[in-house]
Amino acid sequence: MDRPGHIFQRLLLIALLMVGLAGCQVFTPASPSQELMGTGDLGLIIERATGSVLVINTSGHNVLGRVEGLGDLSHASVVYSRDGRYGYVFGRDGGLTKVDLLTRTVADRVIQSGNSIGGAISQDGRFVAVSNYEPGGVKVFDSETLELVMDIPATYTGAEGKTVQSKTVGLVDAPGNRFVFSLFDAGEIWTLDMSAPEPAVRRFDAGDAPYDALITPDGRHYIAGLFGEDGLSMLDLWNPEQGVTEILPDYGKGEQKLPVYKMPHLEGWAIADGRAFFPAVGRHQVLAAKMDDWSLVDRIPVQGQPVFVMASPDNRQIWVSFAHPKNDVVQVIDSQSRKIIRTLEPGEAVLHMEFTPRGEEVWVSARDSNRVTVYSTRTLEPVATLDAEKPSGIFFTTRAHALGL
Incomplete structure (x- = not known):
């Protein structure tokens, strides 16, 4: 007969074996299709002609998979959940698609309007807002379920005294769980406070036909x-009671405005060396303004009409892409000298650029060359290329932790 001490030792041994077996089960290597990974170096590339997105790894310069069935992506953009796992893709057909980057599948999808132009995710990650051309206005959805939370018609009084809806543009997230957007037809800027028990809208008069917008990295200035005019409209979100002020008025005074082949984008704007850099509408110029008083300090000549004007994360370089017909090059400006230091040729119809999180590389899409080229920001030489079907927007998961993106 076993003595009590022997019985205790045997039971202890059995318990330790069970714990060990459980541990083995926990640490069983995942199959290739279930590879464990974080999301910090992942991203999405829009394939605009096929309604699909590529899930990519920035560290490995490789494509992990393709997600299809996202509709019309001819003017698509992406925001991310706080953990970077889900990308919310805003399609031109009014589709809002939630993409799981880890499983490379569509997690959910709704058609919320007839024509959409982008969106934003709230500071706390609970709400996704979509900016619409048709029928206009902004809709807010629950980020988990994509259930409609709010429908905000962008109404104003038209020329004939009738109430009509405006196209909405320049939708960004702001501190305090707010959204800010512009009304193209009404010439107004609206804020939407989602932190209040009853979300509140405030309206501000802006200039003629606001077409896009940005928010400063500190979230203060929209x-x-x-x-419709030279200049930009600025709203101080710390002091909104002061209303909208105009900055850079008459920046094109005395110059002939050229036909605009593609509207500039302000979302990827540049701040470097204490200055803000903007694309000039209808001109072959990048404008530089002082951040303290927003006065114009320089007009940098470039080879065409700029679309994106973006600063590298270390603020040493300004990368500029262009509208048709001179849209097969990218020019790099030194932020201190404000001189062009290199003209690159990534391919035909360059549409978008995106810097890696710490800025050692920039990814550039060339739609008509069906490729994305990765450049070193140190040598300004290509280090990798990826095949893609008519690529346009490139969006890395680092956007999950930045305001206004």
């Missing part, structure tokens, strides 16, 4: 570009 700046809308104006298509």
Whole structure:
């Protein structure tokens, strides 16, 4: 007969074996299709002609998979959940698609309007807002379920005294769980406070035909570009009671405005060396303004009409892409000298650029060359290329932790 001490030792041994077996089960290597990974170096590339996105790894310069069935992506953009696992893709057909980057599948999808132009995710990650051309206005959805939370018609009084809806543009997230957007037809800027028990809208008069907007990295200033006039409209979100002020007025005074082949984008704007750099509408110029008083300090000549003007994360370089017909090159500007230091040729119809999180590389899409080229920001030489079907927007998961992106 076993003595009590022997019985205890045997039971202890059995318990330790069971714990060990459980540990083996926990650490069983995943199959290739279930490879464990974080999301910090992942991203999405829009394939605009096929309604698909590529899930890519920035560290490995490789494509992990393709997700299809996202509709019309001719003017698509992406925001991310706080953990970087889900990308919310805003399609031109009004589709809002939630993509799981880890499983490379569509997690959910809704058609929320007839024509959409982008969106934003709230500071706390609970709400996804979509900016619409048709029928206009902004819709807010629950980020988990994509259930509609709010429908905000962008109404105003038209020329004939009738109530009509405006196209909405320049939708960004702001501190305090707010959204800010512009009304193209009404010439207004609206804020939407989602932190209140009853979300509240405030309206501000802006300039003529705001076409896109940006928010400063500290979340204080919302700046809308104006298509109907020279200058930009700025709202100080710390002091909104002061209303909208105009900055850079008459920047094109005395110059002939050229036909605009593609509207500039302000979302990827550049701040470097204490200055803000903007694309000039209808001109072959990049404008530089002082950040303390927003006065114009320089007009940098470039080879065409700029679309994206973006600063590298270390603020040493400004990368500029262009509208048709001179859209097969990218020019790099030194932020201190404000001189062009290199002209690159990534391919035909360059549409978008995206810097890696710490800025050692920049990815550039060339739609008509069906490729994405990765450049070193140190040598300004290509280090990798990826095949893609008519690529346009490139969006890395680092956007999950940045305001206004």
